[in-house]
Amino acid sequence: MKKIFTFFIAAMFAAGLYAQLVVEETGKVAVGYEGNASVVSDFAVNSKGLSAATAHIKSQGNTYGLYVDETLEEEPAPVYPPVPDGLMSPPLSYQYAVYAQTNPLESSCSYGLYGKSCSSSNLTWGRTFGLYGIAGKGKPGYNYGVFGTLHGTGNGAGVYGSSVSDDNGYDVGGRYAGFFRGDVIATGSIIGSITSRSDYRLKKNIKSLSDTQHSLDMVMLMNPIEYNLINRQRGEDEYGNPVYTYEGDEPTYTHKHFGLIAQELQDIFPNLVYEGVVGDGYLSVSYTELIPVLIRAIQELKAELDDAKTGGRITEDDTPASAVALRGLKTELFQNTPNPFSEKTVIACTVAENVKKAVLYVYDMSGKQISEYPVAERGETAVTIEGGSLDAGMYLYSLIADGKVIDTKRMILTK
Numbered sequence: 001m002k003k004i005f006t007f008f009i010a011a012m013f014a015a016g017l018y019a020q021l022v023v024e025e026t027g028k029v030a031v032g033y034e035g036n037a038s039v040v041s042d043f044a045v046n047s048k049g050l051s052a053a054t055a056h057i058k059s060q061g062n063t064y065g066l067y068v069d070e071t072l073e074e075e076p077a078p079v080y081p082p083v084p085d086g087l088m089s090p091p092l093s094y095q096y097a098v099y100a101q102t103n104p105l106e107s108s109c110s111y112g113l114y115g116k117s118c119s120s121s122n123l124t125w126g127r128t129f130g131l132y133g134i135a136g137k138g139k140p141g142y143n144y145g146v147f148g149t150l151h152g153t154g155n156g157a158g159v160y161g162s163s164v165s166d167d168n169g170y171d172v173g174g175r176y177a178g179f180f181r182g183d184v185i186a187t188g189s190i191i192g193s194i195t196s197r198s199d200y201r202l203k204k205n206i207k208s209l210s211d212t213q214h215s216l217d218m219v220m221l222m223n224p225i226e227y228n229l230i231n232r233q234r235g236e237d238e239y240g241n242p243v244y245t246y247e248g249d250e251p252t253y254t255h256k257h258f259g260l261i262a263q264e265l266q267d268i269f270p271n272l273v274y275e276g277v278v279g280d281g282y283l284s285v286s287y288t289e290l291i292p293v294l295i296r297a298i299q300e301l302k303a304e305l306d307d308a309k310t311g312g313r314i315t316e317d318d319t320p321a322s323a324v325a326l327r328g329l330k331t332e333l334f335q336n337t338p339n340p341f342s343e344k345t346v347i348a349c350t351v352a353e354n355v356k357k358a359v360l361y362v363y364d365m366s367g368k369q370i371s372e373y374p375v376a377e378r379g380e381t382a383v384t385i386e387g388g389s390l391d392a393g394m395y396l397y398s399l400i401a402d403g404k405v406i407d408t409k410r411m412i413l414t415k
Contacts, residue, residue, distance in 0.1 A: 032060075068097040109168065125239055150175060196288065214367075214398060215296035216304075217408030221268050221396075222260060228252035260285055267365050267394055269293070300405075307404065329379055331355055333399040333407035340412035341387060347397060347411075348382045351375055355401045363396045370395065387413050 022030040028039040032046040041049025041056045049056040059065040104110040117128040133145040148158040157172050163182030172179045200206075209215060231253050262283035266273040274284045334348040351358045358375040360383050370390065373383045385397075392415040398408040 066098075150177075194288075209292060209296045214300070214405055214408055215293050216300040217396065217398065217405070218268055218293060218367075219297040220408070221410060223264055224258065224260060226256055226258050228254070228256060259287070270366060304404075329353070331358070331399070331401050331406050333397075333409060335409055336385070336397070336411045340414045341385075342414050343387045345385050345387070345411060346382050347385065348380070349375065349399055349406075350380050351378045351401065353378050357403075358399065358401045361398050361400060362390075363398070365394055365396065367396075375399070385411075387415070391415075 020030075020032055020034050022033055022039060024039050028042055028044075028049070030039040030041075030044040030048060033039065033044060033048055035048055037048050039048050040051045041053050043049070043055040044058075045056070046058040046060050047056060057065050098113070100113045102110045102112055113131075115129075115131040117130055119126065119128065131146065135143040135145045137143070146159070150156050150158045155172060155174055157176045157179035159178040160169070160172075161178070161180045161182075161184075162170070167181060170179075170181050229252065262273050262285050265285055266283070269290075272286045272289050274286065276282065329350045329352055331352045332350045336345045336347045338345060347360060349358075349360070355378065360373040360375055362370045362372070362385070364370055373385075375381060375383065390413050392413050394410060394412050396408055396410055399406040
């Protein structure tokens with residue numbers, strides 16, 4: 001009887017579906033397989049199967065490897081609370097086109113659902129999606145293309161994303177809705193509080209910002225602006241490369257923004273400007289790291305105001321009780337002339353009579369000291385800078401009297 005039933009099914013597939021059905025004596029079944037080798041999976045389609053797979057389906061041509069469509073025939077009554085864990089019969093108010101479950105074992109990796117799409121080499125046009133989810137037309141606010149939740153009480157993440165090739169997990173050290181190992185890019189706004197790890201144990205080469213930068217002078221060089229973002233519509237050319245076009249006659253969004261120009265900030269704080277973080281070659285600014293610079297600038301300004309309350313910027317010594325008001329000329333620094341210059345330039349300044357030590361320092365735009373020029377004369381005086389001693393570029397120069405920064409200005413050398 002078993003042989004007759006097997007022959008009947010084989011005849012049905014051969015005649016009606018044009019598919020070869022093979023049933024081994026071991027009970028293994030293959031559909032659409034025309035080879036001579038024994039079937040190795042319990043169930044296989046278009047192949048003999050894989051020894052490591054209970055069921056194996058091999059797609060032929062431009063088809064789905066597995067297509068499952070499940071639709072309830074009638075509107076069910078809501079069932080609360082959510083479906084419990086474990087194997088179950090399909091509940092009345094829940095649908096699973098694919099339900100996968102695995103029982104984790106010690107010293108093993110368990111995947112409820114594993115998706116992989118990789119080519120042996122980079123493709124010109126093709127896209128790869130390890131997992132692709134689309135959701136919509138449900139109750140507004142309750143549509144999720146991909147939904148992940150963290151079960152139990154142990155540490156982990158509901159959604160884990162990594163830019164590290166062949167990554168197989170990372171100790172996230174806490175419980176998170178999402179954890180990302182690598183840079184994260186968002187083309188829209190990120191809503192909610194944002195924190196950055198700043199533990200002393202995670203840092204080295206620590207030094208005070210005032211040791212390398214005069215923050216108030218650097219802040220004075222910044223150019224805050226307001227602007228509108230260009231409204232670009234992204235499309236693709238015939239080869240799948242991104243192409244941007246403007247929408248309408250007015251190529252800007254109406255929302256007003258405030259910030260800095262990355263190219264300008266790059267001359268002042270190059271470490272705060274990043275290039276091509278999304279692979280498009282454009283510059284980005286780390287505004288969060290500007291906060292310590294602004295804090296230091298406020299501290300410097302407060303110190304200058306405290307000095308002014310004692311009678312002037314420059315005092316005889318560091319003891320407030322011995323502060324003496326400036327007499328006659330004030331200590332000042334002026335803009336160099338000519339500026340820009342190619343051969344030499346003159347930096348004029350005035351130094352009060354009670355100043356014990358005055359020095360003119362020249363820095364590159366990263367804050368590194370290039371040279372120093374002691375100012376021995378008091379009253380109106382000047383320092384000449386020879387262009388041959390410097391490379392072409394932009395420089396900062398500061399007048400420091402008795403350990404106090406009088407002023408900082410910018411000069412440009414061209415060759």
